[in-house]
Amino acid sequence: MSTVLATPAKPGRWARWLDSDLWYSFRHSPTAIVASLIALLCVVCAVFAHWIAPHDPFDLATLDLLDARLPPAWVEGGSAKYLFGTDDQGRDILSALMYGSRISLVVGLASVVLSVLIGVALGLVAGFAGGAVDTFIMRVCDVMLSFPAILVALLIDGAGRALFPNATEVLAFSVLVFAIALTGWVQYARTVRGSTMVERNKEYVQAARVIGVAPLRVMFRHVFPNVLGPVLVLATIQIAGAIITEATLSFLGVGVPPTSPSLGTLIRVGQDFLFSGEWWITVFPGLMLVLIALSVNLLGDWLRDALNPRLR
Numbered sequence: 001m002s003t004v005l006a007t008p009a010k011p012g013r014w015a016r017w018l019d020s021d022l023w024y025s026f027r028h029s030p031t032a033i034v035a036s037l038i039a040l041l042c043v044v045c046a047v048f049a050h051w052i053a054p055h056d057p058f059d060l061a062t063l064d065l066l067d068a069r070l071p072p073a074w075v076e077g078g079s080a081k082y083l084f085g086t087d088d089q090g091r092d093i094l095s096a097l098m099y100g101s102r103i104s105l106v107v108g109l110a111s112v113v114l115s116v117l118i119g120v121a122l123g124l125v126a127g128f129a130g131g132a133v134d135t136f137i138m139r140v141c142d143v144m145l146s147f148p149a150i151l152v153a154l155l156i157d158g159a160g161r162a163l164f165p166n167a168t169e170v171l172a173f174s175v176l177v178f179a180i181a182l183t184g185w186v187q188y189a190r191t192v193r194g195s196t197m198v199e200r201n202k203e204y205v206q207a208a209r210v211i212g213v214a215p216l217r218v219m220f221r222h223v224f225p226n227v228l229g230p231v232l233v234l235a236t237i238q239i240a241g242a243i244i245t246e247a248t249l250s251f252l253g254v255g256v257p258p259t260s261p262s263l264g265t266l267i268r269v270g271q272d273f274l275f276s277g278e279w280w281i282t283v284f285p286g287l288m289l290v291l292i293a294l295s296v297n298l299l300g301d302w303l304r305d306a307l308n309p310r311l312r
Helices: 013-018 021-027 030-047 093-129 131-145 149-163 169-182 185-199 203-210 215-251 263-271 280-306
Strands: none
Touching (some): 021 030, 093 131, 093 169, 169 215, 185 215, 215 263
């Protein structure tokens, strides 16, 4: 009788993930675990603010000016109805933080995605083509790096407001996302260019060229997956920077529309009452912004170390 040897079942994607070096590094890093929990909590509160928030801070029918400037619940004069107190319009600070975080996260994530798309595409072209194309793209990068990011964002945002004075909220958000993305694509382009210049001289790229594979297919099918690691690390770290840039622009009054205030707008509003005793109006939005940026930065630092083979 012939014996048929059973082929061992191939482990699933989830099993391979649990057995990966990245998961091992994550579960042995208390800093990464705590940072991920904080970031997850902030994201959940922002995404599900409509259901989680105790009040709708932007529903004018529910606002009562008699509840304005109430301190937090644990301070004398506070109300259990408003855990973190209220602002000058009677809006619940806790609810405003959840809704404001949603706007800050959406603008930050959208601007990073746009920066990645622009920077990766130009970096691949510059590193793979070389020559005059590479020189031109890198000189554009040098010009962009010579201007402060906030100044460029202010210029683009101001030009957008001048061209579209009666812009809707969607258009205003689009201009803000574009203004932040225009200052962030340079780092991705320079990073991808350096990795692409290393990959283009390897055997698998030379073999693809020999058999007649189109250059665009070689770039995006073969080279791109091998330069994606540094891009993911840089994008994770840049999310916090984009959120802070958006908060800075909103604090200066050129960010999101006042009808949809983000964390930066809430901080700017609370600044007027900081020295009159209503510290909670600006302190809690500031703490929320710090928590989001710090947790994302810590996750980015962990991911950078976990993907670095020299530190394993």
